[in-house]
Amino acid sequence: MAVVRIRGRVDIKPDIRYTLDMLHIRRKFWATIIPLTPSYRGMLHKVKDYTTYGEISRDTLIELLRNRGELTNGGKLTDSWLKENTEFSTIEELADALISGKARLHKLEWLKPYFRLTPPKGGFKRTTKRAWTDGGELGYRGDEINKLLRRMI
DSSP: OEEEEOSOSTTOOHHHHHHHHHTTOOSTTEEEEOOOOHHHHHHHHHTTTTEEEEOOOHHHHHHHHHHHOBBTTSSBOOHHHHHHHSSOOSHHHHHHHHHHTSSOGGGOTTBOSSEEOOOOTTOOSSEEEEEGGGTEEEEEOGGGHHHHHHHHO
């Protein structure tokens, strides 16, 4: 699942702020990749009024890692760096491991557990104060998250 924070940091209840911190999305337009376990599902339900989320496709994840992946000691994520320093040889192999659940983004110490994105090109098509099912941008949106992520990369 890809989770993107849509709303800002002002006037958030402390428990919701703590949950967003645990998801590693501390600022507006930051994204992360998480597995869909019951504990993460509960966290997503708690922060549904500040984020949007859905199932990320392999192609979108590869593009996200290639363009927005950052190393913890500085620099961008590249195939050559992966081949020299990790057990993964390409970004595609890393994306497959993340999708299958063999690797988790927050457990990879050499990669930042979030992606800093830009506001979507063309702006938001709906209001950022209502749920996706209610004509807004927040909450669960399924495969439509891929279109949003591509506009934000």
